Amino acid sequence: MPKQVGAAKKISTQVVPVVGMTKSVETELLQVMKKLGIVRSESYNKLGSISHWGLDWKKSYPEVRTFRKPESLGLPSKLMEWTVSDVAKAITAQQAACTDAITKKLYKRFPGKKNQRARKELCKQLKTLAFLDNPLLHRLVRKEFQRGRSWVNNQIVYQQGGYSCKRLSRHTYQLELAGLKRGKRNRIIVKSNRKIKGQIRLIYNNLLQRFEIHFLVDHGKVEISYERRAIGIDKGYTEAFYDSEGQAHGQNLGKLATKKSNRICTKNRNRGKLWAIHRKLEKTDPVKSARILKNNLSRKTENRRYRKNQSEITAIIGAASKSLFDGESLLVFSEDLTQPIKNKRQSKAMSRKLNSWMKGEMRDSLEKWANWTGSVVKEVQPSYTSQIDSVTGTLLGKRSGDSFTRFDGVVLQADHNAAKNILARGIDFEITRYMNKTEVQAVLLRRTARFLRGMGLSLADAVELGWLDCKHTKTRAFKELLAGMQGAPR
Numbered sequence: 001m002p003k004q005v006g007a008a009k010k011i012s013t014q015v016v017p018v019v020g021m022t023k024s025v026e027t028e029l030l031q032v033m034k035k036l037g038i039v040r041s042e043s044y045n046k047l048g049s050i051s052h053w054g055l056d057w058k059k060s061y062p063e064v065r066t067f068r069k070p071e072s073l074g075l076p077s078k079l080m081e082w083t084v085s086d087v088a089k090a091i092t093a094q095q096a097a098c099t100d101a102i103t104k105k106l107y108k109r110f111p112g113k114k115n116q117r118a119r120k121e122l123c124k125q126l127k128t129l130a131f132l133d134n135p136l137l138h139r140l141v142r143k144e145f146q147r148g149r150s151w152v153n154n155q156i157v158y159q160q161g162g163y164s165c166k167r168l169s170r171h172t173y174q175l176e177l178a179g180l181k182r183g184k185r186n187r188i189i190v191k192s193n194r195k196i197k198g199q200i201r202l203i204y205n206n207l208l209q210r211f212e213i214h215f216l217v218d219h220g221k222v223e224i225s226y227e228r229r230a231i232g233i234d235k236g237y238t239e240a241f242y243d244s245e246g247q248a249h250g251q252n253l254g255k256l257a258t259k260k261s262n263r264i265c266t267k268n269r270n271r272g273k274l275w276a277i278h279r280k281l282e283k284t285d286p287v288k289s290a291r292i293l294k295n296n297l298s299r300k301t302e303n304r305r306y307r308k309n310q311s312e313i314t315a316i317i318g319a320a321s322k323s324l325f326d327g328e329s330l331l332v333f334s335e336d337l338t339q340p341i342k343n344k345r346q347s348k349a350m351s352r353k354l355n356s357w358m359k360g361e362m363r364d365s366l367e368k369w370a371n372w373t374g375s376v377v378k379e380v381q382p383s384y385t386s387q388i389d390s391v392t393g394t395l396l397g398k399r400s401g402d403s404f405t406r407f408d409g410v411v412l413q414a415d416h417n418a419a420k421n422i423l424a425r426g427i428d429f430e431i432t433r434y435m436n437k438t439e440v441q442a443v444l445l446r447r448t449a450r451f452l453r454g455m456g457l458s459l460a461d462a463v464e465l466g467w468l469d470c471k472h473t474k475t476r477a478f479k480e481l482l483a484g485m486q487g488a489p490r
Contacts, residue, residue: 010219010372016196018211019172020189028179028186029156029211033204035073036083037153042068043087048148050141053095054128057088074180082157091148098145099126104339105140107434154204165196175213177202207303224374228331232423233324234385234415235335237357238402240320242415244423250320253313260309261353271297313358314365321365329374333426334366336379336433380425381433383440387469390420394448396467407467442477449481458482 021029043064047055055063061081070080103123110119122137124130131137162178164185173192176185190196190213201214232244237257240250274296281289324332337359370377389397389406396407404414425431431440448468449459459482462468472478 007221007223008371008374009221011216012219012368013214014192014194014217016190016192016213016215018188018202018213019191021187021211025186025188026211029177029202030204032075032079032156032180034153035075036079036156037151038073039064039068039075039080039083040087040150040152043084044091044148044150047088047091048094050132050145050147051129052091053131053141055088055092057085057092060084060088076178076180076182078159078162079156079178082159082162086157087150094148095145098141101144102126102137102140104434105144107432108436111435111439154206156202158200158202160198163200167195207307219372222329222372222374225329228329228376230331230333230423230426232333232419232421232426234418234422235337235359235362236415237353239415240317240362241324242419243324244416244419246413246416248415249324250316253316253320256309256313256316257357258353260313261355263309264306265352267302310358314361317358317361317365321362321369324366325369325373325375327373330370330376331426332366332370332375332377333422334363334377334379335382335385335422337363337382378426379433380422380428381431381435381440382422383435383437384444385421385425386414386418388417388421388444390417390424392451393421393424394451395444395469395472396448396451396462398466398469407462407465438475438477441472441475445472445475445477445481 043060046052046064046067047060052063061084064080064084070077073080103126106119106122110122122134125134126137126141131141156177158177164176166174166176168174168189171191171193173190173196175188175190175196177188179186188211192213194217196213196215198216203212203214204210205212233241234243236242236254238251238254239248240253242248274292278289278292278297281292366377369375384395386399386404387397388395389404390412391406398405399414399417402414404412404417406412430443445459448462452458452462459468459472459478463470463473
């Protein structure tokens with residue numbers, strides 16, 4: 001039996017619709033949402049400044065009460081406190097994302113082991129307001145941290161003490177929610193397959209014109225194994241994931257994404273023609289122009305179809321993540337694709353298709369199923385992972401579509417080859433996650449030069465033979481290595 005080191009909770013968010021409420025309750029809930037929208041906006045404005053960096057969310061409510069009392073809006077103190085705490089948690093998450101982005105910049109600015117102590121000290125200062133005394137960190141934070149604003153006025157946060165839940169039938173529950181008046185609660189009926197408990201969020205969905213309850217569901221615990229099997233995965237467009245063991249997951253992703261992209265493109269072209277006709281008829285035939293605007297240029301049907309397409313793609317990604325882990329506790333190495341691709345010109349059709357590539361949804365889905373199986377997902381530096389020969393670990397070879405041709409003529413499956421390279425990158429101590437592309441290229445060229453030296457060849461010979469892409473010849477690392485190889489005795 002594998003040694004157990006702990007357990008993890010399997011938690012997911014469930015959304016259930018509100019199917020019954022009186023008109024007076026609906027009016028009061030919308031009124032409370034509007035008032036809490038003011039609280040949310042002012043809290044973001046106050047707590048979102050750099051002066052409140054690293055503020056504990058538990059201490060946020062007293063800070064907000066210094067300028068906004070619940071009595072001024074006619075709100076119960078608890079409803080306002082729960083909203084302010086929710087805002088403070090969102091700001092804390094935003095600060096964490098900013099810290100992660102700045103850490104990447106620090107690794108690029110201070111690379112290598114010689115700067116390890118300096119990086120560690122700067123990252124330590126970044127966790128508190130001590131960064132204000134450091135001109136470099138202060139400048140990076142002010143550039144990276146976007147002060148939050150909120151116009152959300154369609155939700156109410158309730159803790160367990162703010163409501164009660166009573167079962168009416170098999171899939172129907174009655175909730176009594178705290179209202180504006182003390183001792184008077186608002187009754188609503190929701191359709192759910194389980195009893196609602198813990199923190200809930202009542203949201204008015206403007207698209208669907210209905211109230212919804214969002215709450216967390218605990219699906220039990222999963223035991224975490226001490227020894228996790230390591231695999232690498234390549235995120236793709238044709239299929240969601242391709243692992244280092246040669247298995248493809250989510251193979252219909254590319255077909256659905258392309259179909260959705262082409263449909264939207266054709267639809268918008270036709271809509272553009274209708275808009276031109278509508279504007280042309282505004283003066284000559286205003287009745288027909290208004291009819292076109294009402295019956296042919298609304299977004300109701302298109303929005304419903306778009307949500308359906310997004311749900312289909314999300315379902316494929318979720319099924320791909322589930323099949324990847326298959327209930328096993330794994331150590332997964334994945335590409336860090338959070339940074340946008342710069343200075344790379346694409347065709348309009350390719351850019352349009354990549355816009356529908358839900359790489360953010362892939363990352364979230366992986367994290368969810370990793371938590372559910374007690375797995376760990378580690379992201380690695382993605383540069384050149386699809387251009388390396390996984391057998392030799394060098395840049396000798398060429399990728400063309402789904403095929404990777406090695407220097408000796410052997411053809412590999414390109415995504416499988418990339419997944420193997422990502423697995424190797426996960427345990428590569430020379431190439432770290434935050435290295436820039438140029439540094440990674442220099443490391444790979446040095447390895448390629450060593451491999452060629454064992455064959456009695458140079459980098460220039462590899463370029464002439466067509467083994468090495470000629471784009472590498474323009475780099476400084478290539479020229480230095482070539483000069484060193486020419487000067488070395490044979």
